[in-house]
Amino acid sequence: MAQRIDVKDLNIYYGAFKAVEGVSMAVEARSVTAFIGPSGCGKSTVLRTLNRMHEVIPGARVEGVVEMSGRNLYGKDVDPVAVRRTIGMVFQRPNPFPTMSIADNVAAGLRLNGERNKKRLAESVERSLRGANLWNEVKDRLDKPGAGLSGGQQQRLCIARAIAVEPQVLLMDEPCSALDPISTLAIEDLIEELKANFTIVIVTHNMQQAARVSDKTAFFNLAATGKPGKLIEMGETTKIFSNPVEKATEDYISGRFG
């Protein structure tokens, strides 16, 4: 498990609008990479192109190469559905399936992909919930609706659901922005643990969070509204936050704008 991702000369469009321009970066396996930058700079857009969720939006398209361990995810013969099975995603707002119980939510990925074996599904549910630090809180009410949990628990349920399909990479799109500080801490601890088995990319508006959880940080910015977003600088998190190369990065992390 866990593979690296290399992005080369990525341009992302919504229809005729160029949202992101010329992004090249390397995401190391078994590490946490944080995307930071002001609103509208394209960091979530770049994240969504990594597992081809971007193209769910009508008119969206991509130029360039996204490679996972040397294989171009945008190759002609690559099935986007298969890409998403390998690269999971956790969203900004917790979104458990409202028709399903806690256990069914976690099992959803495997079950909808054809797994029928009850024993294997139950094992996967327990393993994933343990992996998401949620097992002890919900083990007595696995058949209760997932939507009945608190916001932080729901988000950990969504993480359990994402890791249940055993992806190589886990993408997180501002996973804590709808949560209180205690739940945020729980998720950040979880990210630290998940790093051992997954490659994690996290988008965050919270710079302290990026500094706390990530090994590498990528700073995105845009010249002006309506202009495409660009990757300004990427490097070790400690370096980006202490001694960045670019002036814009320093201005942003020191709170001078954004």
Added chain:
Amino acid sequence: MTTETPTAAPFQGGLVVRSGSRVLKDRIATVLVYLAFALAMVPLIWIMWTVVANGWDLLLSAGWWTHSQRNILPEQVGGGAYHAIYGTVVQAIICAVIAVPLGVFTAIYLVEYGRGRLARVVSFMVDILTGIPSIVAALFIYAVWVTTFGFHRVAFAVSLSLVLLMIPVVVRSTEEMLKLVPNELREASYALGVPKWKTIAQIVVPTALGGIVTGIMLGLARVMGETAPLLILGPYAAGIATDLFNGPMAALPTLIRENFGQPDPASQARMWASALTLILIVLVLNIAGRFVARFSGVKK
């Protein structure tokens, strides 16, 4: 030297001044709203009262729910409405069997797949279908079924014209329910590597199921009371008929019409009782629809 702290006068700025004209306008609006509500309720209560008062007795009489009108003369008391209830229910079921899949799949196309010109055309066609008077739908089926193919006027043809009336109701209600399903759920499913069709079948439709079923029930309730297709395509039969493709079959609206205008009290009582029966069936469907909506789909 002492600095003088200015003692501010207590804030008065319009907090206690009641605007007389605003209070008056508020009263007038309140009275008008309640009046409109009361006026709207008058015909409803009036209808219910008339129908229940005139039809209740016969509903409780022996044989109303089990017998037909076979060999019962207009002036004769007796018989039942079983034949007409059977006809109405069966025609509605046949209609639903055809209209529900068509309507639900059309709605899924419009919400989940439809882009550009084709979707706009389909949506526009559904709008047109919504506006078609029931007698026009009946005449169209007559033109196809009887004039073109030379078949007889039978219950199945009635169901076909009811299909035309039910499809737009099902499409529109299903569409609204599917649109209410948050996009985040679709994305969550895609992100697990679930294909689009499976996402729709296993996530989107189950989430919207309660509302879809309610819409179908309301659509059924509507077509059950349709009379024009019966007048054009569904001749009345006094006995119990079960053949959809052969011979006349009774339905509640035609049973009402059959007894309308007869001078004798027995027929008039039958007319009111049939009307009450129809209202009750529609009511039961509505309640069932709400019940299903509450206990299916989204878990609370």
